[in-house]
Amino acid sequence: xxxxxxxxxxxxxxxGSLRLSCAASGRTFSxxxxxxxxxxxxxxxxxxAGVNWSGDRTAYTDSVKGRFTITRDNTKNTVYxxxxxxxxxxxxVYYCAAGMSWGLTTQSRYNYWGQGTQVTVSx
Numbered sequence: 001x002x003x004x005x006x007x008x009x010x011x012x013x014x015x016g017s018l019r020l021s022c023a024a025s026g027r028t029f030s031x032x033x034x035x036x037x038x039x040x041x042x043x044x045x046x047x048x049a050g051v052n053w054s055g056d057r058t059a060y061t062d063s064v065k066g067r068f069t070i071t072r073d074n075t076k077n078t079v080y081x082x083x084x085x086x087x088x089x090x091x092x093v094y095y096c097a098a099g100m101s102w103g104l105t106t107q108s109r110y111n112y113w114g115q116g117t118q119v120t121v122s123x
Contacts, residue, residue: 002026002098002112009094009117012086016121020081022096022114029077030054033102035110036070036081038092038119045095047105049081059103063089086121093118 008020020036035050049070050059058070067086072079079096094117097110104110 002028002032004096004098004112004114006094006096006114006117009119011120011122014087014121014123016086017082017084018086018119019083020094020096020117020119022079022081024077024079024098026077029098030074032098032112033100033104034070034072034079035097035099035102035104036079037095037097037107038090039095039116040092043092045107048094050103050105051079052102057102061105083119086119088121088123091119091121 003025004022006022012018033052036048037045038048039045047061051070051072055072067084069082096114098112099110
């Protein structure tokens with residue numbers, strides 16, 4: 001069992017930066033691949049970025065490549081999403097998720113979810 005709690009969201013102007021954190025409970029954090037998803041109003045939840053168990057393999061959706069970076073610290077049971085060059089189109093609730101296979105973009109493949117953190121980018 002893994003419990004996830006996101007933090008770090010907020011309101012930022014276009015071009016600004018935020019770093020999201022997702023703290024996990026339990027001693028099996030390093031056994032899980034981790035991912036960030038987001039859901040904008042009226043849209044389906046979409047995959048943003050994923051990282052494998054050791055942190056040396058990452059995957060990103062095309063719209064955030066070169067702007068977002070996913071990392072993890074297994075000693076702190078935490079996964080991060082550094083977001084730079086934010087755009088109004090990045091406005092969404094951001095969720096972290098844990099699963100057994102990394103890089104998967106389908107929600108149903110992830111076993112555990114956080115409650116989400118709101119990111120709002122103003123123009």
